[in-house]
Amino acid sequence: MSAWYQGKIRYQKVDEKDKTIKITEVYLVDAVSYTDAEARIYSTVASNTPDFHLFGLSRMKLQEVYFVEEGAETWFKVKVNFMSFDEKSQKEKRTPFNMLINAENPLEAYQLISERLGTVEDYQITDINITNILEVIPYDAVEEKLKQGNFKPLAEVLVN
Structure with a gap:
C-alpha cells in the first residue's frame, strides 16, 4: 500500500551577482516506503539538479x-x-x-x-x-x- 512522502532537497546555486545562494525545494512522492520515496526523489531530481542533498523526508497524511x-x-x-x-x-x-x-x-x-x-x-x-x-x-x-x-x-x- 502506498503513501505520500514529502521530501526536501537543498542545493547551492550561483545567482546573477556571482553570489552563492542556498535553494530549498519540496517534492511530494507517492511511494511504498521511505526507501522507495528516497530513491524516487533521487531519480527525479538528479537529472536536472546538480549536487543536491536530501535533508528531510516525512510521511504526509x-x-x-x-x-x-x-x-x-x-x-x-x-x-x-x-x-x-x-x-x-x-x-x-x-x-x-x-x-x-x-x-x-x-x-x-x-x-x-x-x-x-x-x-x-x-x-x-x-x-x-x-x-x-x-x-x-x-x-x-x-x-x-x-x-x-x-x-x-x-x-x-x-x-x-
Whole structure:
C-alpha cells in the first residue's frame, strides 16, 4: 500500500551577482516506503539538479491528491470535515480528511474541491493552505515499467 512522502532537497546555486545562494525545494512522492520515496526523489531530481542533498523526508497524511490538468503549479492543502450522525451518542460526528489540489488561488482550490466532492455527503471545507510543494510525483504502475523492458511471463520462461 502506498503513501505520500514529502521530501526536501537543498542545493547551492550561483545567482546573477556571482553570489552563492542556498535553494530549498519540496517534492511530494507517492511511494511504498521511505526507501522507495528516497530513491524516487533521487531519480527525479538528479537529472536536472546538480549536487543536491536530501535533508528531510516525512510521511504526509493525505487521503486524496487531485491533479488538475490545466491547473496551476501552486499546490493547496485542503481540510474537509465529513459530517455524519452517530446513532449511539445522538451527536453529529466530524471526520477530517486532508486533500491536495493544484490551483491558481484559494478560491479556485475551494471551487475545484467542491466540484470533485459534489453532493456525496454533508461536508464542510474548513482550511485551505498554500504549500511549498514544487512537484507531485505519482506512483507508476509496475505494469508500465514491465512493458518497457524485454520481460516475459514466468510461465513462458519455464516452458522453454
